[in-house]
Ligand SMILES: *[C@@H]1O[C@H](CO)[C@@H](O)[C@H](O)[C@H]1NC(C)=O
Ligand SMILES: *[C@@H]1O[C@H](CO)[C@@H](O)[C@H](O)[C@H]1NC(C)=O
Ligand SMILES: *[C@@H]1O[C@H](CO)[C@@H](O)[C@H](O)[C@H]1NC(C)=O
Ligand SMILES: *[C@@H]1O[C@H](CO)[C@@H](O)[C@H](O)[C@H]1NC(C)=O
Ligand SMILES: *[C@@H]1O[C@H](CO)[C@@H](O)[C@H](O)[C@H]1NC(C)=O
Ligand SMILES: *[C@@H]1O[C@H](CO)[C@@H](O)[C@H](O)[C@H]1NC(C)=O
């Protein structure tokens with residue numbers, strides 16, 4: 001090395017080492033944690049993302065081809081985590097309007113100044129029922145040990161699903177490590193959630209700091225113009241022949257945050273079910289499907305509520321003493337067909353059940369059954385691993401503790417198909433059922 005090169009090299013090192021570079025910092029203002037969700041009608045799609053630095057612009061460039069000739073702007077809101085570092089994240093929401101039902105769109109999101117996400121695509125919701133509605137349903141998927149993640153990423157990008165239902169409990173927990181677990185989880189699901197609507201409900205693992213992580217980061221269908229409101233806790237949407245309702249069971253257990261929310265949600269559920277049952281609505285969306293985290297019934301042996309034969313009694317029959325806001329009767333009265341739950345890290349299919357009694361159909365358990373069908377699908381994988389089963393209950397049809405997720409196909413007004421995929425067995429289908437209904441509506445004991 002010549003002297004002059006040596007001097008230059010020293011000089012270079014001084015410059016480099018005196019620069020305050022932290023390699024853990026994100027590139028300033030880059031969009032991350034990108035995910036989409038359905039709006040209230042097929043003309044809408046909501047794009048939500050995060051920047052870890054202050055970026056005031058929220059822009060989606062999109063189009064029917066990769067020229068991205070359309071541009072929509074939205075709003076940013078500041079989310080401040082309640083951990084010791086009080087980290088701030090910038091939540092960007094853009095509502096895409098006037099989409100053509102069933103049309104594929106390409107998009108990226110970000111801002112002119114601070115840069116753009118990778119290119120993604122989605123298909124706007126169809127506005128008819130002449131197609132097979134296909135979805136994946138699961139709960140309890142963490143940032144660690146997310147066993148179903150790779151298969152879900154693959155099947156999503158191959159176009160196997162129209163949307164996802166994540167039945168609560170994610171990241172484990174979103175608020176951990178000053179909300180970095182939430183960031184990591186949201187980045188991990190981006191490879192699913194940036195392509196198809198990622199529809200969620202809240203679980204107990206989102207309860208810290210008044211559910212604020214969950215509240216801040218999702219954008220469920222809302223009638224208000226500002227997404228990320230109470231609709232994140234209870235909402236519904238129509239897609240094909242299905243009316244799908246997401247709600248919070250956690251309001252019943254984290255009452256330190258207020259009882260109001262239980263009452264508000266109950267009132268909303270009743271109104272929503274009433275409306276969904278107006279004859280022209282029920283004719284268009286005959287299937288009413290609910291999802292929420294804690295199950296009414298379960299048979300796992302490491303959960304007191306399941307060991308107690310009454311199950312999660314607050315959800316089923318209401319709060320103690322006042323016996324109010326129970327959901328089992330409400331749902332049966334309004335003829336809910338199918339109820340998805342999670343929380344137990346396993347898969348359980350139930351016979352049609354109401355008030356702890358099995359009400360099979362007359363020519364097969366699931367052919368015109370006289371009660372809602374419950375599915376508990378909480379085995380997508382998290383650091384808490386499996387929950388073992390105890391003795392089957394009279395309403396237990398099938399128990400499985402493999403990691404996995406549920407696929408649901410709604411074929412038409414009468415035929416709905418479910419199957420359970422096992423990750424432990426390389427994607428093998430370990431259970432399936434057809435729910436067949438010649439009519440939908442209130443069950444016989446209400447007539
Ligand atoms: C969907 O169909 C309904 C009924 O035919 C119609 O009123 C509505 O405008 C359509 N929406 C879109 C986005 O095309
Ligand atoms: C964002 O807007 C605020 C308020 O107008 C302003 O103080 C801030 O400098 C802006 N930040 C950036 C990164 O442009
Ligand atoms: C953004 O804010 C404006 C004004 O506050 C509002 O009209 C608009 O609907 C908001 N957009 C979103 C996507 O929330
Ligand atoms: C928790 O958040 C809800 C809004 O989601 C609010 O109405 C309630 O007052 C909050 N409770 C507490 C104790 O902060
Ligand atoms: C549930 O069944 C019990 C008897 O097993 C009965 O006393 C009770 O009234 C029933 N409740 C409802 C809501 O039907
Ligand atoms: C419901 O149907 C299933 C499947 O045929 C059967 O195993 C079960 O015993 C039936 N239960 C009742 C209460 O009829």
Ligand SMILES: *[C@@H]1O[C@H](CO)[C@@H](O)[C@H](O)[C@H]1NC(C)=O
Pocket residue numbers: 411412413414415
């Ligand atoms: C509904 O879908 C099922 C399953 O594909 C099919 O067997 C049945 O014929 C369909 N019914 C109608 C009315 O199209």
Ligand SMILES: [Fe+2]
Pocket residue numbers: 169203204205293342343344
């Ligand atoms: Fe849970």
